[in-house]
Amino acid sequence: xxxxxxxxxxxxxxxxxxxxxxxxxxxxxxxxxxxxxxxxxxxxxxxxxxxxxxxxxxxxxxxxxxxxxxxxxxxxxxxxxxxxxxxxxxxxxxxxxxxxxxxxxxxxxxxxxxxxxxxxxxxxxxxxxxxxxxxxxxxxxxxxxxxxxxxxxxxxxxxxxxxxxxxxxxxxxxxxxxxxxxxxxxxxxxxxxxxxxxxxxxxxxxxxxxxxxxxxxxxxxxxxxxxxxxxxxxxxxxxxxxxxxxxxxxxxxxxxxxxxxxxxxxxxxxxxxxxxxxxxxxxxxxxxxxxxxxxxxxxxxxxxxxxxxxxxxxxxxxxxxxxxxxxxxxxxxxxxxxxxxxxxxxxxxxxxxxxxxxxxxxxxxxxxxxxxxxxxxxxxxxxxxxxxxxxxxxxxxxxxxxxxxxxxxxxxxxxxxxxxxxxxxxxxxxxxxxxxxxxxxxxxxxxxxxxxxxxxxxxxxxxxxxxxxxxxxxxxxxxxxxxxxxxxxxxxxxxxxxxxxxxxxxxxxxxxxxxxxxxxxxxxxxxxxxxxxxxxxxxxxxxxxxxxxxxxxxxxxxxxxxxxxxxxxxxxxxxxxxxxxxxxxxxxxxxxxxxxxxxxxxxxxxxxxxxxxxxxxxxxxxxxxxxxxxxxxxxxxxxxxxxxxxxxxxxxxxxxxxxxxxxxx
Numbered sequence: 001x002x003x004x005x006x007x008x009x010x011x012x013x014x015x016x017x018x019x020x021x022x023x024x025x026x027x028x029x030x031x032x033x034x035x036x037x038x039x040x041x042x043x044x045x046x047x048x049x050x051x052x053x054x055x056x057x058x059x060x061x062x063x064x065x066x067x068x069x070x071x072x073x074x075x076x077x078x079x080x081x082x083x084x085x086x087x088x089x090x091x092x093x094x095x096x097x098x099x100x101x102x103x104x105x106x107x108x109x110x111x112x113x114x115x116x117x118x119x120x121x122x123x124x125x126x127x128x129x130x131x132x133x134x135x136x137x138x139x140x141x142x143x144x145x146x147x148x149x150x151x152x153x154x155x156x157x158x159x160x161x162x163x164x165x166x167x168x169x170x171x172x173x174x175x176x177x178x179x180x181x182x183x184x185x186x187x188x189x190x191x192x193x194x195x196x197x198x199x200x201x202x203x204x205x206x207x208x209x210x211x212x213x214x215x216x217x218x219x220x221x222x223x224x225x226x227x228x229x230x231x232x233x234x235x236x237x238x239x240x241x242x243x244x245x246x247x248x249x250x251x252x253x254x255x256x257x258x259x260x261x262x263x264x265x266x267x268x269x270x271x272x273x274x275x276x277x278x279x280x281x282x283x284x285x286x287x288x289x290x291x292x293x294x295x296x297x298x299x300x301x302x303x304x305x306x307x308x309x310x311x312x313x314x315x316x317x318x319x320x321x322x323x324x325x326x327x328x329x330x331x332x333x334x335x336x337x338x339x340x341x342x343x344x345x346x347x348x349x350x351x352x353x354x355x356x357x358x359x360x361x362x363x364x365x366x367x368x369x370x371x372x373x374x375x376x377x378x379x380x381x382x383x384x385x386x387x388x389x390x391x392x393x394x395x396x397x398x399x400x401x402x403x404x405x406x407x408x409x410x411x412x413x414x415x416x417x418x419x420x421x422x423x424x425x426x427x428x429x430x431x432x433x434x435x436x437x438x439x440x441x442x443x444x445x446x447x448x449x450x451x452x453x454x455x456x457x458x459x460x461x462x463x464x465x466x467x468x469x470x471x472x473x474x475x476x477x478x479x480x481x482x483x484x485x486x487x488x489x490x491x492x493x494x495x496x497x498x499x500x501x502x503x504x505x506x507x508x509x510x511x512x513x514x515x516x517x518x519x520x521x522x523x524x525x526x527x528x529x530x531x532x533x534x535x536x537x538x539x540x541x542x543x544x545x546x547x548x549x550x551x552x553x554x555x556x557x558x559x560x561x562x563x564x565x566x567x568x569x570x571x572x573x574x575x576x577x578x579x580x581x582x583x584x585x586x587x588x589x590x591x592x593x594x595x596x597x598x599x600x601x602x603x604x605x606x607x608x609x610x611x612x613x614x615x616x617x618x619x620x621x622x623x624x625x626x627x628x629x630x631x632x633x634x635x636x637x638x639x640x641x642x643x644x645x646x647x648x649x650x651x652x653x654x655x656x657x658x659x660x661x662x663x664x665x
Contacts, residue, residue, distance in 0.1 A: 004051030004104075007058045007113060010043030010096035013065030020071035026079045031135070034090040035079035040065030040119065042095045045151065048102035048110035055110030055156075058099030058165060061148035061202075064119040066171075067091050073180050075127035081138055084189070088131035091143040093119045098151035098165035098205060109156040109210075112165030112219060115148030115202035119171040125231075126178035131185045136239070139193040140185030145171035146198075150205035150219035150255060161208025164219035164255035164270060170199035172276070173247075177231025183284075184234045187242055190290065194235035197247045199225035204255035204270035204306060214264035215319075218255025218306035221355075223273030223325055225249060232284035233336070243294045244286035244338070249276040250299075254306030254322040254358060266309030269322035269358035269375060269411075275300045277328045277381075283335040283389075291395070294346045295338035300328030300381065301353045308361030308372040308414060316365045321358025321375035321411035321428060328352060329381045329434075330405075335388045343395035347444075350385050350403045352434055354378030360414030360425035360485060369418035369489075374428030374482035374499060377408030381434040390443045396519060399470045400444045405434035406475075410482030410499035413538060422489035427482030427499030427535035427556060427594075435562075436476045437508040440515075444471045447518030447578070467520035467578055474509050474527045478502030481535030481556035481594060488541045495538030495553030495597035495618060495660075504529035504562040504588065504627070511635075512569040520578035520641065526585040527566050531559030534594030534621035534657060541600045547612040550601035555594030555621030555657035564588045565630045572635035582648045583637035586629050589650070593621030593657030600663045615664040620657030627651060 016038045026035040042062025049056045069091060071077050079088045095118050101110025121143045131140040150165030175197060177183040185194045204219030227247045235244045254270030278298045286295045305322030330350045338347045360372030383405045391400040410428030446469040481499030507529045515524040534556030542550035566586045568574065574583040596618030603613035629651045637646040 003054040004049035004056035004102035006056040007046030007048045007099040009059040010045045010062035012063040013040035013042045015066045016040050017068045020077045021075050024077040029082045031083040032085045035088045037090045038067050039092045042116040044096040045099035045113035047099040050102045052105045053107045055102030055104045055154050057111045058101050058113035058151035060113045061096030061098050061116035063116045064093035064095040066119045067121045069123040073126040078130045080132045082134050084135035085137045086135050087139045087142040089141045091121050094146045095148040095168050097148040100151040101154040101162035103154045108159040109154035109162035109208040111162040112151030112153045112205035114165045115150045115168035117168040118145035118147040122174045124176045126181045129183045133187045136189040137191045139196045142196045143173050144198045146200050147202035147222050149202045152205040153208035153216050155208045156210040158212050160214045161210045161216045161258040163216040164205035164207045166220040167202030167204045167222040167252035169222045170201045170225040172225040173197045173227045175229045187237045190239035192242045195245045199249045201252035203252040206255045207258035207267035209258040210261045212261035215258025215260045215267040215309040217267040218257050218270035220270050221252035221254040221272035221303040223251050224275035226276035227278045230281045235286045237288045240290040241292040242290050246297045247278050248299045250301050251275045251303030253303045256306045257309030259310040262313050266311040266319045266361045268319040269306030269308045271322040272303040272305050272325040272355045274325040275302045275328045279331045281333045286338045289341040291342035292344045296348045298330050299351045302327050302355035302378045304356045305358035305375045307359040310362045312364045314366045315368045316363040317370045318361035318363035318372035318414045320373045321360050323376040324355030324378035324408045326379040327354050330383045332385045337390045339392045341394045344397045347391040347393050347400040350383050352381040352383050352405045354380050354408030354431050356409045357411030357428035359412045362414045363416045365418040368421045369416040370423040371414030371416035371425030371485040373426045374411030374413045377410050377431040377479045379431040380405035380407050383436045385438045387440045387442050393446045397468045399473050402473045403436050403438050404475045405436050406477045407431035407433045407479035407502035409479040412483045413485030413496040415485045416487040418489045420490045421492040422487040423494045424485035424487035424496035424538035426496040427484040429499045430479030430481045430502035430532045432502040433476035433505050435506045436474045438474045439510045441512050444515040469519045469522045470526050471515035471524040474507050476505040476507050476529045478504050478532035478559035480532045483536045484538035484553045486539045491544040492549050493540040493542035494551045495540040497553045498535030498537045498556035498594035500557040501532030501534045501559035501591040503559040504531050506562050507564045509566045511572040514573045516575045518577045521580045523582045523585045524574040527564050529562035529564050529588045531561045531591035531624035533591040534558045536594045537597035537618035539598040543602045546605045548601045548603040549614045550599040551616045552597030552599040552618030552660035554619045555596050557622045558591030558593045558624035558654040560624040561588035561590050561627040563628045568633045568635045570634040574637045576639045579641040580643045583646045585648045586631050587650045588627035589652045590624030590626050590654035592654040593623045595658045596620045596660035598660045602665050613664040615662035617660030617662040620659045623654035623656045625653050
């Protein structure tokens with residue numbers, strides 16, 4: 001009748017080293033049969049045992065092992081696979097998951113174990129490297145460093161639940177094509193990337209709830225590791241969603257906080273870590289022919305934070321949502337000629353995206369209750385693109401260069417309900433976009449006929465429908481503020497305030513070569529810094545005997561747009577043919593203020609006694625300001641479509657939020 005035992009830790013994977021010399025050749029003809037497969041895996045932590053008193057803790061996951069692949073100059077490596085899910089080269093470092101905590105019959109639940117960290121993957125390809133795949137889901141080179149998830153904290157009875165385990169960190173990935181050699185990759189079927197690099201963090205485990213006492217916090221989500229790719233490549237893909245190169249650092253999500261019993265508090269949502277930098281330096285050629293098949297994708301994306309747990313009791317204060325991590329720095333230096341032929345097949349995409357804040361916990365009280373605040377969003381980081389290669393796309397929604405840094409949204413405030421009074425949780429503040437800079441000296445053409453499949457005019461995507469194939473699209477975007485929690489109480493009830501929107505950051509574009517677009521809504525250069533909108537204030541309802549007061553929450557402030565600078569040099573001839581396709585668009589816009597929350601107040605009284613009811617709607621949020629816009633043009637600009645200005649420069653403040661309505665009865 002005692003405590004449950006703790007689970008054991010998983011073992012670590014060890015280093016794998018492979019060297020390809022001479023004339024290496026590998027051919028496979030079976031489904032799921034990679035040409036070269038290296039897998040270094042950590043073991044999972046064991047679950048804690050259940051106990052009459054306390055549950056045992058889960059064991060920690062083991063680390064994934066390092067993987068090193070090398071081929072020397074003067075060598076030859078030829079790899080061919082024929083069936084589906086048969087990567088030419090598959091390198092996988094996978095950490096173990098943390099074990100779940102054990103449950104408790106009487107007292108506290110066990111804590112979850114931590115996930116293991118992913119480990120480094122390094123590949124250096126010298127000599128003549130040739131890869132061909134002929135099946136679906138069969139990449140030319142696939143490298144994945146995967147961290148383990150945290151185990152769940154288990155439920156308690158008289159005492160607390162267990163704490164969720166933390167997710168592990170993704171490992172770094174380095175891939176290089178050595179000068180003096182050649183690297184040729186060809187894939188022919190759907191979802192068969194030329195090169196796919198992914199560093200993925202583990203998710204945090206959920207916190208355990210308690211029947212009587214405290215729920216515990218969710219585990220932290222890990223951050224993705226750094227990625228570097230360098231070298232010249234000859235990559236050709238033919239299938240749908242078969243990108244040329246994908247490099248992604250992706251964070252894990254935070255665990256949800258556990259719910260409380262009547263005499264405790266809910267657990268806070270797990271935070272998330274920042275994701276790693278992604279750095280791409282590439283030359284040679286990249287050609288894709290399928291729909292949705294981008295030439296090059298580089299992304300650093302932080303994970304979404306966990307939600308706070310629900311709290312009930314006499315006077316409950318709910319826990320806040322977790323705060324999110326930042327997206328990492330993204331840098332592309334490209335000299336490769338990139339051509340895409342399909343619909344929705346962009347040439348080059350660089351993105352840094354902050355994580356979203358977790359939602360605040362709900363609160364329900366016998367007397368009074370306060371909802372948890374939404375968590376903070378994470379910042380976007382710096383995005384830099386330096387392109388000297390010629391870029392050509394054919395389809396709708398196929399921008400040649402898209403560079404974006406996006407701040408994470410704030411979490412939603414928690415709902416609150418109390419018999420006598422209640423306060424809704426505030427919306428979480430959003431975070432800022434990072435600075436974005438694009439420098440182009442290559443020739444860019446979008447909407448070019450004859451590159452790949454016939455354009456489909458029925459394609460509708462994003463906000464502008466068909467077309468939408470800009471030459472250069474550079475954006476820094478602040479996240480939207482979190483919506484506040486609503487509340488309902490007896491004599492007194494107040495809605496939460498909306499979160500403030502994030503700011504856009506500096507956007508800079510420098511161009512010194514020809515850019516031509518043929519489709520509608522396809523500007524040659526579009527540079528924008530956009531502030532995020534403020535969150536909506538929480539609505540509230542108060543119903544009391546003799547008297548009641550209800551006050552709606554105020555809307556959040558809109559974020560400011562940042563400075564935008566576009567320089568088009570003498571060699572920069574800009575030509576557009578479609579409707580609503582400016583030669584050069586430079587815009588800084590402030591975000592709109594959030595609307596105020598409504599207020600409804602109702603009071604009743606026995607006969608011959610007075611009743612007092614007051615409802616006050618929340619105030620609308622202040623809007624953000626537009627930033628400074630600077631344009632320098634020494635090149636020729638030609639547009640032939642309607643509503644297509646040669647230069648369109650705008651700085652615009654956002655609209656203020658509407659005040660909330662009020663009813664008193």
